[in-house]
Amino acid sequence: MEAENPRDFFKQLNPAFYERYLHIDDSDAFFESLLRPIKTSIRINTLKADLDDVADRLSEDFTLEKIPWCNEGFYINTSNFGAIMEHRLGIIFPQEAASMIPANLMELRPGMKVLDLCAAPGAKTTQIAQYMENEGCVIANDPNAKRVNILISNLQKCGVLIAKVTKKDGRFFSRYEGKFDAVLVDAPCSNVGMIRKNFKYLKFWREKEIDYLSKLQKSLILVGYKALKPGGVLIYS
Template sequence: MEELFREVNLKFYKRYSKLDDSKEFWELMKAPLRQSIRINTLKAPFDYIVKRLKERYELEPIPWVKEGFFINTREFSTMIEHALGLVFPQEASSMIPPVVLDPKPGELILDMAAAPGAKTTQIAQYMENEGCLVANDMKKWRVNILRSNLNRFGVLNALVTQKDGTYFGRFKETFDKILLDAPCTSVGMVRKSFKFAKDWKIDRVYMYSKIQKKLILAAYKALKPGGTLVYSTCTVDPFENEEVVDFLLMKTDAKLEKIKLPLKSTPPILEFDGHKYSEEVKKCLRLHPQDNNTEAFFVAKIRKP
């Protein structure tokens, strides 16, 4: 596998070998992903949906999300439960940020980069459709998919907006909770498509890191004192992860909270490519693909004092 990545994109291979040079990392970066679904309790009771599915599929619970299961099919286009919005096909690690956000009914929540809505629908599910969920994305074509997913998955408490996420910085200390599932180089998604390795360029890492820093500052401004901001990406690059969180810690009074979930993780990075980060970032959750046989992911739980 290492050979394959080396041939496809040597710069990609060199950068991420500095991060993790284990055989398992490179093997799992290319291994086919296990399929997983989330049961959508906004449409029907949990037990009813699970019982229906068990008549035709094998389900294995995902330890860190009680509504999540690994499933032995890739054929979602012919699954009636999918067409009806009873199940959302969603990668197991991508279910973590809403769990960490811990939304409650009645809260005012912002999902700053929401399309196509996997995490928005999960947040609405935890809110039991009560309160208000602002679901934003900058790209029009993606907002259209977001709207259609909110519709199909029975989300009734969302307001959809199409803005650059920095727009929300003007609503100072407004939201109880904010999810910033940031645009990123998507290195973790290489298990879905090899194009994320082929097309990877260091310039894009720098570009995204800049955008992410602007977005996280705006999100923090819009957060109420005592509120929770969850920052996540599906990439392993420290410039888009620990560096962005470290930047927020330096610029504001933000505090990090340790994330405790029943899964394995890789220690966060304190120094990379000449950049050093605060010891505090050790509280973030860094998942490499071999940790739990999922996509790579990064999650930080931030609290405003």
């Protein structure tokens, strides 16, 4: 979407949102970025197929562009994944390029014990299991029952065998001190980034949620840190 003046667009649609971000240093670039569509991207699931074989096959029908920070990640010139057999088989997983970064920073290896504190819908969880080569244990937690069902579906579709799914408030895991080699805290947020996908997220944005979410995120980070073994890796995203 293009607008002659992005500031006017956001001011009209949600004045409180506009005022919240008006005075940040890069406000013009920020508002403009929210009007640019996200490039469609996928991650090839090496739990089910060979990376090069899948990339070669997809290149016959689509244009692929390598994502620099993820060896298995590609931008692709389609969003019609329902028509792609590899998607239906769990061989490729639609995933935003930026969301592929956290798992790449977790120093994952087979045999680890990993806690994914806010796991649904499962893009990062399946990526974690992929990097662990389906060896070890991933506790995939989410407090929302509906989202847990989606998480389970995606884990099954991608052939993840090492995930134990739980439906708990993330703060429940404070009792498991020093148990995990790595923890991912992909915390609940205000969904500002989702505005690029659908402007309904702008319409329903409320400033009063920011204080609550920031406190919740802090508590989840502290839980994740407490759950780490000495020398473990905590990623907050």
